Amino acid sequence: MSDALTLPAETRERAGKGASRALRRDGRVPAVIYGGKEEPILIHVEAKELVKQLGTGHFMNSIVTIELGGKKIKTLPKDVSLHPVNDRPEHVDFFRMVKGGKIEVQVPVVFTNEEASPGLKKGGVLNVVRHELDLVCENDKIPSEIEIDVTGKEVGDSIHISEVKLPAGSESAITDRDFTIATLVAPSALKKSEGAEGEEVEEDVDPQDVPATEQGADEDAAQEQEDKSE
DSSP states (O other): OEEEEEEEEEEOSOOSHHHHHHHHHTTEEEEEEEOTTSOOEEEEEEHHHHHHHHTTSOGGGEEEEEEETTEEEEEEEEEEEEOTTTOOEEEEEEEEOOTTOEEEEEEEEEEEOGGGOHHHHTTOEEEESOSEEEEEEETTOOOSOEEEEOTTOOTTOEEEGGGOOOOTTEEESOOSSOOEEEEEEOOHHHHHHHHHHHHHHHHTOOGGGSOHHHHHHHHHHHHHHHHHHO
């Protein structure tokens, strides 16, 4: 999991569109903390600070500690609603982390030992189908990334979830199929090169392999040219 973030917050008394619009006019963003066995808590956070943390690029994969009235509540961001025109955050859902609990998260994948892949060394390209994996993890064991070893992979090989060793406390959220994470494909430049070579081979075809009808047409054309010259 990415480094933990801290976000100061205040409770809000009222829900509804009118109250939310008033908060946004004051530079605040309405939010809610839910999950566990406790009741949801309506809060609001400073818009500038939230935008700053969203700009880190890993807000949705970070543990965010909400500071509320002297208390610290560990949460995971679950959803950020953005304005359809200006992309400003309009509402945030935070999931409360509880001891021993599990949560579904998206964890980025990182490919290692690319220099040990014969296919990549030949010029093959790693076509990544899934840049993140949907995992169910224990609250205190959320990995920051999942490493996938491509040692020995050749062009045409595929990497499926069944090949990936997930860390303790994590399991795939998708259990009904052995889905593909990445494939090793030949580069388009290599395919074009092979096509050009094929065209050269066609030009060097042995005359014996040419159909008799075509040979006859060539002979007739040569004879006609000879008659004209005479």
